[in-house]
Amino acid sequence: MRLFNSKTNQVETFIPIEANKVRLYVCGPTVYDEIHIGNARPVIVFDTLRRVFEALGYQVDMVSNYTDVDDRIIKKAIQENVEERVVTDRYIEAYNDVRSRLNTQPLSASPRVTETMDDIIAFIGSLITEGYAYNVNGNVYFRVLKSENYGEISKQRVEDLLMGARVEEEPEKESSLDFALWKKTETGIQWDSPWGKGRPGWHTECVVMIDHHFHGMIDIHGGGMDLKFPHHENELAQAKACLHHDLAKIWMHNGMLNIDGEKMSKSLGNVMNAKEIIDKIGANTVRWLMLSVHYRSPLNISEEIIEQAKSELQKAYSILKQVEIRYELANEIIQPIQDEAFVTQFLEAVSDDLNTPNGMKIIFDVIKVLNQDQRQKDISEEILVKHYGALKMMLNTLGIEIEPIRLTQTQRETFNQWNKAKTEKDFELADHYRKILIEAQLL
């Protein structure tokens, strides 16, 4: 496996910390609302990465958190006059519903910030002890200028950042680059700490959760491109200061998603709710669409590209259906074997920095060959089944789930009647049966 590392800005050969194992952490959602289609991209990308690793024989320990402490959550809780927990429970459930509908593999753990609070407070305390953080009137800040190589993930220089920094309204900070680790607060959910009542800043949670679950460095830390700065930069700075390691060997970032060439935003009114689009076009099409572009490139969603994804996927559905019905009618079970050559080509493609578009090229190749197999007079059942198995394996690696066709006794008879009518050239009757089969989506 080769992966692009944002930190080194190049594709690197993946060398696991522990042989045959992958420790993977992906920044999860802030659960203040239902997720939009852009939030679904890292869900799909990193689930696919995990599936590729598993196909290569790795055991993957994958963790993703819920950020359930946030201004927007507090605001919503106040609006609804309920506790924050009511809001976060609701959207965690909605998020998990989307995850499961997108056919993602279960995670090893999904920690919440609210359940990690003791560790977060202890971690901030250690940062103060180490001299990397300071308390001013109950607000604790990270001392960015003390951190070495700050900006190495986002490729920003501290001088440039200082120059570009806005005039801050927080005069208590030593530097405008310093970020909040603990915020004094009077409204909303709050916890007791050595610095008074308050709640944690955003950047500490992931570091603490990673340490809590993995007890050391992880192989891959993932998230959206927009998290490079400041979130991941700040995570790295804290890890170096307190844990004395770089947190992750590889930092991976997926590209952003646009709608009709424009960024999704509430002001433009073009935010696509993930659940709604899954309802509309189906989870398989959503996954296929997302994976038809390399994960680091921006992805532009339009009506045209959705239709394109549907047509492409339809080719796979069509041939799988034909093979399955063939075996159903023969009352035989398709043996679970795969064509090694195709599988190897596919894995080589997707192992190259998760190049799913190249993987799809192999999928189209095997679909074509399967169609040719299917039309041959002297068909080799073994080859047909191997190609079928290879196609299923590839689709499965992309998380495309297609239930095999199972015919009822009535449907079998309809097929037989249809074929009989055709043989007897009773086309009126044949068309009658054909119509039934088309309506049952078997043709």
Place this chain on the structure above:
RNA sequence: GGUUCCUUAGCCAAGUGGUAAGGCAAUAGACUGCAACUCUGUGACCGUCGGUUCAAGUCCGACAGGAACCUCCA
């Protein structure tokens, strides 16, 4: 304004300096009782202009256009 990145056929898209994958759409043909599915054929002066090189979509520079981040949005 600063930083990072992108620009390949009508559309989507891959591309380790050595003759430009694949798909969608379109179109012609084959298959079919007619269709559908499918198969076969048909497309690119790689944003513009310079430079390096025997050789550049691929490296360097300028320009044009676009994106992300610098504002706790994946």
